[in-house]
Amino acid sequence: MSHIKDVTGGTPIVLESLWKTYANFVAVSGIDLSVGAGRFCTVLGPSGSGKTTTLMMIAGFVAPTRGRILVSGRDIAALPPQKRNLGVVFQNYALFPHLTVFDNVAFPLIMRRVPQAEIAQRVERMLETVELAGLGGRYPRELSGGQQQRVALARALVFEPRVLLMDEPLGALDKKLRSSLQIELKALQRRLDVTVIYVTHDQEEALTMADQIVVMQGGRIEQNGTPEDLYDRPATAFVAGFMGDTNLVRGVVMAADKDGTLRIDHPTGRRIIARASGFQAGDHVAASLRPECLSIESPDGPEEPENAWDGRIAAVTYLGDAIRYHVAVGENRPTLAETLVVKAARRGTEHRRFSEGDAVRVRWSRSDARVLPPTRADARILPPMQAGGH
């Protein structure tokens, strides 16, 4: 658990050992999470990781098996959704198709019995904020995907909730529109000073917007930290693999020096020298090697120097600004063979230096190899004292 200091006013959210279990399935297994007021927290994970269940528990659509959900310090776990006063934006927006844009946005205000005149004012202002002024009379089906997204946002924010929950809200949009909306959304969140919990499976999106990223896997929190933390210092092999592309090379620590230098042997007999603390001889580990940190060259002499593996180009992909090489190493022992992905930046007008079948040498420096414990066991553990509930 990393604790993030409140940088703005607003409302913090705290989850305390939150569980959701079904008859024979644990969806969320006792997570703790604290999101500071006004922070943009992205919950990232593959499908089935429990991220949406967590969000739905906060929104009130799924009852937690046990645990507390604190908003401004008050436990809302037992409140029905309509009493929680949280803005929610769903995937595909779920705009009411039979209501106009204006009526969609006015809906939460009508439910709160806001006077008619004030409703009109606040809706117009909100539509301006999301740059939809003048479209109030349209029906959702008459809007583009991006516009619909803004209506959903306006509707979730018009009643000035202190927390906004979003479930893959940009998932249905094309890439280009998505990236511009990401920036816009972030700016809006800053301006309105609202705490956001944003669920996505897209790590790029997470990196773009979040102040805080929570990676979930198998109903647990794998790592919780800033985008930089997660990308540069993944705590587990799973996080490393999930946050961008990486080569995870598994091996066993053969020797651990006092200064933190590790010698890791790969089953093919190859070796990785890296620096990391907290490991000892005999540990099974995974070394994360980011493709952009690897270099590729023609093999020079028969002997492999430190952190240099010889192999053969299995595939070449032209990326425009870079070239990606798939290098097969350990061909002599097919069952243990490993493919390293190398992303080499293009220099000048240089095209492909190597082509399929070429013998090459892949190199990296000690500091580029990040040694991680293997992914946490996937086993979903039942919560203590099942009967507890709340």
Add this chain to the structure above:
Amino acid sequence: MALDVDGQATVRVSEAAAERPPVRKALPGGQLWLLLPALAFLAIFFAYPLFDVVLRSFRDGQGGFTVQNYEAFFSRAIYIRVLLLTIEIAFLTTVFSLIVGYPLAYVLANSGPTVRSFMMLCVMLPFMTSILVRTYGWMVILRPNGVINTVFAGLGLGEIQLIYNRSGLMIGMVYTMLPYMVLTLYSVMRGIDGRFVAVAQSLGAGRWSAFWRIYFPLSMPGVAGGSLLVFILAAGFYITPRLMGGDRDQMLASIIAYQVDVLLNFNFASAIAVILLVITLACFGLYARVVGLKQLLSSKV
């Protein structure tokens, strides 16, 4: 940033929309012949008999052209009364079918697979039995010394007349029409995204508000379609009114049957049938105007 991005988005969406329509486009000419069997079937078994009925309605006993059949209908207050009664009974049947069918369809559409299969079977079961058998079944339950009145008598309550009057007719009619109403509603309700109600609740709506302001309007195509279907079917209904209705529950279909079977007056019967058809079409037209035909014909929300 919004403007240019939106501009692009709009273009993209309209492009996508332009690509999508194949679904709505007519079949390519080369495949139109696939419709021939259906068209031939409709022409032979639907259009021709209908045409024949219309022709007959303008014929006199000697086979010459006349409007006397229509004159006979409209000059008699009694037939106008039966016409109005027919509309009244069909309307009441529709209203009660909706009142009973809506909650049923709602539960059906929003319950788990086990409950749904069981309920679906219950709803469909009457479809698989002869209408005559079903009607006699109801008669056994409702008649003066039938099941209900026996229970009432056992409880020391007086005998109530449940059959051979309007209440008997309504029970029989609603029971018969319920599957049509429920299945039409169900097909629309199944298509309503459950998240709409969830969103409404997250926006501050209580269960009732969420239902009334969101779910119910979204189910309107089903309400409209089911009501129209039941109204049209009920307006032409024949067996149940005769077996379970009272002497005052006279409907046009029963008069048509009487004219054909007993009085052997085909021409007058045809005229009444045409009038019933026109009234039904008029109701359909009025309805389509009010509700919107597009909404009526599409069960999609």
Add this chain to the structure above:
Amino acid sequence: MTDKAHRNSYSRRSILGGLTAGAAVIAAPHVVRAQSGGRVLVRTSGGSYQDALQAGTWNSFTQKTGIEVVGVAANTGKLLAMVEAGSRELDIVEGNAVAILTLQAKGALQPLDVSRFEYTDPKDIGTVGPDFLSYASFAEALVYNTQAFPNEHPKDWKDFWDVSRFPGKRMLQDAKAIAPNLEFALLADGVPVDKLYPLDIDRAFAKLKQIKPHIVKFFDSGALGASLLAEKTAVLGSLWTNRVETLRKGGAPLAIEWNQAMRLTEYTAVLKNAPNRDAAMRLLDYSSSPEAQARTLPQIGLSPENKRAFEFIAKDVAETLPTFPAIASKGFEQDAGWWLKNRAQVATRWEEFLLG
């Protein structure tokens, strides 16, 4: 018989019948002979009626002549539509007076040459028209529940109208069944039997109006009428006597008061464009014979129109049949001619009466 409840089970029955006949062609030599002798298509109202015809008349006819008999499902309306459409799928029709007289008026009936009859003496037949014969009759009679009236029961239509002496729910016939019971209303109002026709429509409806509050239902099919009485929904009513016999056999506590019962006649004829005219004439002849009628009609509560048929019917059965002399003398015969002329007018009056 205009019994509507029978119609539904009918087509299936005839299909089954057809299948059985087909199987029999392969199995039984005498049916092979039957096929070589041609066939006759007969319109019936189906159900138990057709079963009785098959067992009592058609089977022996086929054995004697080698002519196969096929029943065709059609109610009166459908029958007329078939004739009008020039259908050649029908040889013999039977129906009530209205149907037969309508067909006659259209010139659809084949003149009969009764001198060529070999099984039937035309003199024994109730009515012999130029192109039709009377075939069977039934009656509409006052029927009462013996448990409701254990000591004294209503003995005529005046009693039927007397709700203080004979309390209880009643039923009468709807116009949609055959015709409304105008005759009974007039008899209740004191019109003597021999002065009934032409019916005083206004007077009859005025009398019907008196009893209307006590009518649980004007039944419009024999099945419904039977069920109303059998289930004691009504304890008193007019009903077709053949129906009552069936109910009594089933244990219903019902009895017929033959006094002032109204007889209705069913007629039979050969269609002019009958595809099997000669075979049809032979069947018409055979069906009218005393033996065939005695074997067929009492089984279903119908009375033979061949008076010699009673020679072959047990006395206790004969006493339940409306044309049995001792019974016939208590009642009267419906004037089909009057109804043919006036039914359309009565129909409209009837609707007004129901809704009035």
